[in-house]
Amino acid sequence: MKVSLRRPFRSLVASLFLVGGVFASDEEVFLAPERFIADAFGEGGAPDVERLWLTTTLKPSIKSILGRDYPALRLRYWQRGSRTAWILEEIGKVRPITTGIIVDSGRISALQVLVYRESHGWEVKHPFFTDQFQDAQLTEGLRLDQTIDSIAGATMSVDALKKLGRLALYLDQQVQDSADS
Amino acid sequence: MSPPVEESNRAPVRRRRPAWWPWHQRLGITFSVVIVAVVLTGIALNHTGGLRLDERRITNAWVLDWYGMNPEGEPIAFEADGWALQWDEQLYWDGQPVEAETGQLVGAVALLDIRVIATTDALFLLTPTGELIERMDAVDLPPGSVKQIGNLNGNVMLTSTEGKFLSDPDVGEWDRYQLAADVHWSEAEPVPATEREAALQSYRGQGVSLYRVLLDLHSGRLFGSIGVWVVDAASVAMLFLTLTGVWYALRVKRR
Numbered sequence: 332m333k334v335s336l337r338r339p340f341r342s343l344v345a346s347l348f349l350v351g352g353v354f355a356s357d358e359e360v361f362l363a364p365e366r367f368i369a370d371a372f373g374e375g376g377a378p379d380v381e382r383l384w385l386t387t388t389l390k391p392s393i394k395s396i397l398g399r400d401y402p403a404l405r406l407r408y409w410q411r412g413s414r415t416a417w418i419l420e421e422i423g424k425v426r427p428i429t430t431g432i433i434v435d436s437g438r439i440s441a442l443q444v445l446v447y448r449e450s451h452g453w454e455v456k457h458p459f460f461t462d463q464f465q466d467a468q469l470t471e472g473l474r475l476d477q478t479i480d481s482i483a484g485a486t487m488s489v490d491a492l493k494k495l496g497r498l499a500l501y502l503d504q505q506v507q508d509s510a511d512s
Numbered sequence: 513m514s515p516p517v518e519e520s521n522r523a524p525v526r527r528r529r530p531a532w533w534p535w536h537q538r539l540g541i542t543f544s545v546v547i548v549a550v551v552l553t554g555i556a557l558n559h560t561g562g563l564r565l566d567e568r569r570i571t572n573a574w575v576l577d578w579y580g581m582n583p584e585g586e587p588i589a590f591e592a593d594g595w596a597l598q599w600d601e602q603l604y605w606d607g608q609p610v611e612a613e614t615g616q617l618v619g620a621v622a623l624l625d626i627r628v629i630a631t632t633d634a635l636f637l638l639t640p641t642g643e644l645i646e647r648m649d650a651v652d653l654p655p656g657s658v659k660q661i662g663n664l665n666g667n668v669m670l671t672s673t674e675g676k677f678l679s680d681p682d683v684g685e686w687d688r689y690q691l692a693a694d695v696h697w698s699e700a701e702p703v704p705a706t707e708r709e710a711a712l713q714s715y716r717g718q719g720v721s722l723y724r725v726l727l728d729l730h731s732g733r734l735f736g737s738i739g740v741w742v743v744d745a746a747s748v749a750m751l752f753l754t755l756t757g758v759w760y761a762l763r764v765k766r767r
Contacts, residue, residue: 364651380652382684404639405646418651 358448361456364418367431367445368409371416378411383506396473396497397421408506414440415506417499423449423488430492432499437507439467442496452488460489469500536756539749546746553730557723565723575725576716578734583715588617589703593640596620596629597703599711605629605642607710619661619698621668628668628683630661630698635668637683654686662697669695 368377383406385393393401402420409416414435420427429446432439442464444456454460460482467477475497481489556563570576583600590596594606598617603610605627615633622628626645629636635653637645656674663669668679669689678689725734732739 364649368651380684382646382682403644403646405637407646407648407652 358446359453360446362431362443362445364429364431364445367418367443368416371409371431371433371441372411372414375411377416378409380407381410381506382407383502389505392473392501393498396501397494401498406502408502410506410510413437413507415499415503417502418445419495419498421491421495421498423452423491425449428455428488428491428495430495432495434499434503437468437500437503439464439496439500441465442492442499444492449488452482452485454482454485455488455492461492464492464496467496467500469497469504473497473501475500530756530760532756533760536753536760540753543746543749546742547750550730550743550746553726556726557730560723565726566721568722569719570722570725571716571719576719579720581716581720583712587703587708587711588700589707590617590620590629590698591701592620592627592629592698593622594620594627594642595704595707596627597707597711598631599715602711602715603629603631603636604707604711604714605636605638607707607714608642609714610636610638610644611647615657618658619700621661621663621696621698623663623666623668623681623683626683628661630658630670632657632659635661635670635683648683652684654688660697662695664693664695669697 372378385401385404385406390400407418414433417432417434418429419432420429422428426448428444428449431441431443431445433441442461444461447453447456460480463477463479464475467475467479470476475493479489479493479496556565560566576582583602585600587597587599589598595604596617596619597604597607601614602612603614603617610629611634615631618630618632620627620629625640627638627640627642629638633649635648635658637648639645654670654672654674654677656672658670658672660671661668662671664678667681668683670677670679670686676689677686679686728734730743732741732743735742
């Protein structure tokens, strides 16, 4: 952002943008995604990365989960047997929350906020919240079979993580089904 | 004995103006433009909803320049059957924003049906129409910071701080590559005027609202802190003109 001091008003406007920018760029990395993947499969280390194309078959379900299309055509994931790991992003209020999710035998084994960029709602990073996803499964209606208690003041971030939990379970179903067929 | 002077023949009584009267005139003239602007913008702001001031956007280049809505520095661009451009940390493909704050743009290559933009921290795979296929970062990129990207027989070649790496045709896996080969490395090119203008338009977005401009004109902030002081002075002058005007009108009426 250009901060010109030639005109005093420009510095005022620039300072307002900068204040916004401070909030906008307030990125906090709780766990590096590569560290999450390295830890996700225990001592054997992470398997090779695989990729799932979001085809026209998958897109309607993904849209019903997120309320919009996922902003990419291809997703990376890691798989060993019945265990898959995903790094997914969903916007909380204005900026994406990067989340790592491990699914094992169709149940969420772990959900962890990796990178948080919003100015509010960071409480969702705490285990007291993310532990609620443990063992959650996907219903036929593409919803979680467990109730996730919300956090006052972090509703949008909570909703974003619930969507990502559902999305990871749905994507896991797809890769497990394609492996079985 | 002199005859009585008739009332009608008397010389008109010249009312003495008070000492401050010249100041009343001077201040009125001096601040007339400011007072008119403050009054008119005040009336408009009172009817923000009816006049839809919030919805009306100003995209005039002069106004946006005045507001300092310009990206910092100069853009850099790479051609790959389309233009990858970076300006003030924002990355664009053919004038459309891709991502901000993603490291320095180092190049772009065109594969058969994938366009690959490389920054020091990430790779962006796009369709020829600019739809994002995938964003690759430290999790699935070769180690090190990306320094250079090129095309080797339809595959992506990367030079990072840790060495050279060649991708598979899907740009999903990387192998270390040692051989010297005929790689077409991506090189920065002069930024076309159309791409520069498209990026500038995207950066400026929808401009500023008319409400914002009128509010800043009303408060004087449109002209910086000096403008605020001028409006303050005009307000004090308006108070002075009102009080002296009322006082003088009442004095004349009493006589």
